Amino acid sequence: MTERLPSLELLFELNQAERHSQLVHFDGLDSKAGIVLGFAGVLIALSNDATGAWRAAALAMSLAAAAAAVAAFWPRSYPVLLPTELRTYITSEEAFTRLRILDTTEVMLNETRLVLETKARRLKMALISLAVAATLHAISVVLA
Secondary structure (H helix, E strand, O other): HHHHHHHHHHHHHHHHHHHHHHHHHHHHHHHHHHHHHHHHHHHHHHOOOOOOEEEEEEHHHHHHHHHHHHHHHHHOOOOOHHHHHHHOOOOOOOHHHHHHHHHHHHHHHHHHHHHHHHHHHHHHHHHHHHHHHHHHHHHHHOOO
């Protein structure tokens, strides 16, 4: 059966590499969200008195940045292979089992991609909010 599926090993390796890449991207987005959350917290602390319209606007945008960062950082589940489920293929031919795993990981990659896109979109909102908050805070300091 392996001879009928000459590209199976290559596709399997590519899927595994993409899965690893997605998990690294997941960790990277979480790290960036944590940094944005930290900077938003600093701006919130700097705007604690919120006297004046500019400082109040800076505080509101800092809170929005923090909320978006938390939404991006919030733990989400992503699909994983359950080893106990794979046991059903223990008597199957290796090529057949690899093909089933390949099909399953393709579905997992697509589902994880959607989670990553949502996480990245929320992080982008957090970064934009943080940039606006920092600008508003700077204006409030200059005008004070």
